[in-house]
Amino acid sequence: MAWTEERVERLKQMWNEGHSASQIAKELGDVTRNAVIGKVHRLGLSNRVTPGDAAKPAAKAEPAPEAPKAEPVAEAPAAKPAPEPAEEPAAAPVEEEPVEAQVPAIPARRRIVPAGQPLPPQTSANEISPEALENVREVEKTAKRLSLMELTERTCKWPIGDPASEHFWFCGLAVQQGKPYCEAHVGVAFQPMSARRDRRR
DNA sequence: CCCTGATTCGC
DNA sequence: GCGAATCAGG
Numbered sequence: 397m398a399w400t401e402e403r404v405e406r407l408k409q410m411w412n413e414g415h416s417a418s419q420i421a422k423e424l425g426d427v428t429r430n431a432v433i434g435k436v437h438r439l440g441l442s443n444r445v446t447p448g449d450a451a452k453p454a455a456k457a458e459p460a461p462e463a464p465k466a467e468p469v470a471e472a473p474a475a476k477p478a479p480e481p482a483e484e485p486a487a488a489p490v491e492e493e494p495v496e497a498q499v500p501a502i503p504a505r506r507r508i509v510p511a512g513q514p515l516p517p518q519t520s521a522n523e524i525s526p527e528a529l530e531n532v533r534e535v536e537k538t539a540k541r542l543s544l545m546e547l548t549e550r551t552c553k554w555p556i557g558d559p560a561s562e563h564f565w566f567c568g569l570a571v572q573q574g575k576p577y578c579e580a581h582v583g584v585a586f587q588p589m590s591a592r593r594d595r596r597r
Numbered sequence: 598c599c600c601t602g603a604t605t606c607g608c
Numbered sequence: 609g610c611g612a613a614t615c616a617g618g
Contacts, residue, residue: 429601429602433601435609436602
C-alpha cells in the first residue's frame with residue numbers, strides 16, 4: 397500500500413503523539429515498523445522527545461574519522477518529568493540513581509525463625525506501600541506456580557510459599573524487562589535506600 | 598528474547 | 609521514494 401496523504405497524516409499525528417513505530421505500523425496496517433521508520437525519516441520527522449529517552453547519541457555506523465574532541469557542552473541535568481515519588485535521597489551525591497535494594501526485603505523476624513533458610517520475602521509485611529502489597533496478593537493468585545526447573549529468563553523468580561514445603565513455587569509471570577521479577581514483585585522487591593534505612597531499632 | 602529507533606542500500 | 613536488513617541500544 398502506498399503512502400497516501402491520509403496515511404501520512406495519520407503517521408505524523410501518531411508519531412508526534414509519541415506512538416512507537418511498531419504501534420503506528422499496526423494501526424495503519426499493511427506496513428512494517430521499518431516502513432514507518434523509513435517514512436518518518438524521509439519526512440524529516442525523527443528525533444521527537446520520547447519519554448524515558450533522556451539523551452540518545454545517534455551516532456554509530458559512520459563515525460567521523462576526526463579526532464574526538466571533548467566538547468564542554470553545558471548540559472542541563474535533564475529535568476525528568478517524573479511526578480511520581482517525591483522522595484529525596486537526602487543530600488547524597490547522586491552517583492547513578494537512588495540505589496535500589498538488590499535483594500528482596502528480608503523480614504526482620506529472623507530471630508524467631510528456626511535454623512534454616514530465610515523466609516520467603518513475601519511473607520513479611522514491612523513498610524512497603526499497602527497498595528503494592530495488596531497488588532502482590534492479587535497477582536500471586538494468578539501466579540504460574542513454576543518450579544525451579546521451569547524458570548526462564550522471562551519468568552518472574554519471586555518465591556512464593558515455604559521452600560521446605562510442598563506448597564512452594566515461583567511466581568512465573570512475565571518479568572518486567574531487564575528485571576528478575578514481574579511488575580508487581582518488582583514493586584515490592586526494589587525499595588529506595590531512603591525507605592530501607594532504620595528499619596530496625 | 599522482547600522491544601526501540603537509526604541507517605544503509607538495492608530496488 | 610520505498611522498506612528489508614541490519615545496526616545499536618534498553
